[in-house]
Amino acid sequence: MAEYGEQPRMGFFTDTSVCIGCKACEVACKEWNEVPGGGLDLLGTSYDNTGDLGANAWRHVAFVEQPVPPAPPAVELGMPTVGAPTQDGDAEEPGVRWLMSSDVCKHCTHAGCLDVCPTGALFRTEFGTVVVQQDICNGCGYCVPACPYGVIERRESDGRAFKCTLCYDRLGAGLEPACAKACPTDSIQFGVLDELRERADERVRDLRGSGVPEARLYGRDPDDGVGGDGAFFLLLDEPEVYGFPPDPVVPTQHLPQMWKRAGAAALGVAGTLVVSFLGRRR
């Protein structure tokens, strides 16, 4: 992707393996960006009462409770044990795993929302991020179905479309985004995208080497259906488990071919018409 002068593309690497689900990112985002408070609905989905990304939730922490198989026998104790070896059934009991992950706009390399925006309200910034200019957005809503992740949304009370700006105003002032600043465990890391990708590759290697074979990156690959995400993730399970589409594709991916075909068809129709007129003249 073309860069703006010397400014490299910036992004987020969200390492969910160290997320503690504190939701400081959600609150910091709302405080900084003056996003309205949501409803007071207890969703009954673990500790998640935000539900999804939307016009009023630019960060969303998912909480996934999973049964896990019983722990394998612990490392050889090498100690004399006393009395009965184990309590009844303790070896068979399944455990539980609690995955937490802070989701955000992916700031795609090929951004569907930006492609379809008729007013130019959505634009690519000098940081390589995708931002809605609220004073230009006319609320047409074309961007909403164009997002393969279901991120951007129109605010009901207002009509215009809203989503994460990757704190464009803070970046301009040399600050990191509010969510990354607030994150106590550095689960959300902000930086130069290329550097984040390197760091993430190393982190996956480390985790896999230390008994976490399920560690994987999501949205890191520049050859995926959106050309790679500006905000990508380290996950500990399949993307679907966290509510991510497994294989996102920007819906405008085939637009050039479609236009080409449409153009060819139009030419064909025109040609036929010409031929028919020509024929009549005979």
Added chain:
Amino acid sequence: MAEAHPVGFQWVMEAKARGAKIIHVDPRFTRTSAVAHTHAALRAGSDIAFLGGLIKYVLDHEFDFREYVLAYTNAAAILREDFRDTEDLDGVFSGYDPENKQYDVSTWAYEGVDTLPAAGSGEAELPGEQHHGGEGHQSAARAESYGSGGAAVGGKPHLDETLQHPRCVYQVLKRHFSRYTPEVVADVCGVPVRQFLEIAEAVTKNSGRERTTAWVYSVGWTHHTVGAQYIRAASILQTLLGNIGRPGGGILALRGHASIQGSTDIPTLFNILPGYLPMPHAHQHFGLDDYVATDAGATGFWGNMNSYMVSLLKAYWGDAAQPHNDFRFGHLPRLTGEHGTYATVRNQIEGTCKGYFLVGENPAVGSANGKMQRLGLANLDWLVVRDLQMIESATFWKDGPEIETGELASTEIGTEVFFLPAAAHTEKDGSFTNTQRLLQWHHKAVEPPGEARSDLWFYYHLGRLIREKLAGSTDPRDLPVQELTWSYPTEGPLDEPSADSVLAEINGHGPEGPLSAYTQLKADGSTSCGCWIYCGVRAGGHNHAANRKPGSEQDWVASEWAWAWPANRRILYNRASADPAGNPWSERKKYVYWDEEQGRWAGPDVADFEVTKRPDYVPPAGAKAQDALGGADPFIMQTDGRAWLYVPAGLADGPLPTHYEPFESPVDNALYGQPDNPARQTLITPSNPYNPARSTAFPYVFTTYRLTEHHTAGGMSRTLPYLAELQPEFFCEVSPELAAERGLENGGWATIVSARTAIEARVLVTARMKPLKVRGRTIHQVGLPYHWGPNGLSRGDAANDLLGVVLDPNVHIQESKAATCDIVPGRRPRGPALLDFVQEYRRRADG
């Protein structure tokens, strides 16, 4: 820790990234468990059995750090012949008086060494104000005064360095914990044997010369009728393993909220003065000499208590405090008994406490047995509430639960409530002192809005007005107020007193100006100091609490970030990080050590020792205070300079921790005939009925706790849209098994019942709650976050309304982490029907 201290938890995550193993022991699977290597689900209220099991494991396998134990602990001390252990008396120690439910502690002492009278209130039942004086109060309220060192003992014990003497502490310890096998741990705690052994192995292998293990706890350990003994159990384990006074070791108390450590250092507790000096007692301390003679240890740094006290009196009364008038010691208030929060509530209900200040506290939601709290508030003449928001404790008179049930009527409540809006920490200068004893200064960012004022403003101007009113008085009882030093410069548009000038007063000054260390304090009246342990925070007239040099710009101990009491010392008792000869135990754990060439203790931290006292120093006979401690006695606040595996004085309920069931428990005590702490304090009043132990009417255990999203009783979070929406409603957490047993549905409603009341909550069914196998039965636990009340944006019933008030006898903390209940599907009855519903349960439980 991730749940309630997410910011501090970043350091745990950093340690994990560097290879530390994280073990989480907790009744429920929390955000901490989610990122820990191991989570052990144990039954609420069974931790002493768990820790006792670890102690036995260490002793059985001789995994103790023997050199450390021999040199630095009282393992070799010999006990009196007439001491009897719980092993001998089926769960009680010698000296127990079953009639008064309290101990005569004299048999717990070292052989041939006298001790002071017992700590604790010495009252089995909370006294009311009518019980003035008398024998029962002779030993009142002492345990908290040992916040900076143990009780004084009258001399050094006889030692058996071979640890073979049957009455030496080491052997007594072995015998005391002999029953705490892994199988017993499994049976009592519900932690499987294999998991227990895995943890025992991890802890012991990670302790010794080369490695250290830290324990971190919060109110899950303290809110029990045996709370102080939970911490004692951890202390024994850590001391045996050599994990005290060394980097990476310790027992870290995560406090309930910001600056709670500060509010015990400069206390809001009834029984201590700044710096853990005991509050004088009306019937014991007639003069300063009496006071010092009873409480100062002759040896160790408490031997200088006179200097600390006189300097405090000088800070309070300035020039009016002179040697001829005992430095105005007579001006100090006196204790007449136990005046803790629950005793005060009882006095409110009985009509003897008539006025009350609530400052940043919401007892109508946040304290055990909310009904009792509200009945107390409703029986006052006046109540002052200073808070950021209109909390339940300010509005109980119009919309509290008792109004709904008809137990109270607004028109009949005489309490005059004054609500005074308070400034937040961003709106005032001041300091926080948190768990690591670090004083961190914060500067005002904005003026407080409207009529909101800082606490400092409130108390300064209140005092100023009272002093103006009393200026002409000739009544001698007004003298303590008239003579107070009360001159602080004010600044800004609101006449805000200068917080820096208060810090200067706390730091203290002598003839040469600001003091730089508490060792400069004198008993002759030439020095003044508001809190001896804080002396030095403003050394050289510079506010060291405001130091903010980033960690990346200094060494790893980071001494230039803020200021730690005492003396900017980052690890207490750090003399123990070196061996008796003064050499580091290992290169890896090198910290403070003796530098022979320089003739002083060296290292990256301030040595917690007299800096030039040689490791081979032997005290001469008859030496006093610190001079009586040898060069290899690291625990300098103790009269014997040693860490106590066994506590010969200072505790009300036993010299060693013993597993007792919670006061309300569904099971019997697997270890002894004595079911619960025989010295616990009950509070007998109609609004505080108890669930009978092992009652089938209340078959489940419930435990209360916090969520990351909310703050304590909710005044600072349920009122804010961005926080309220994250946890929008009160809920309970139950296992799928309990949900099936009781017909509870995820997202539906449940009613939870105790003898006190019934509350309703939305239901979260989660495998994170695990049924436990205890005493051959399946025990279900109900999880209840306690943040909710009827006010604010996010509302709900208050979990603490379910709790009864039954207290630890040492520190009078309530048992809010383990009690029994029933849970049924659906919403609770409304109005007076709620009382009938609960009454029916009580009838069934008693019948």
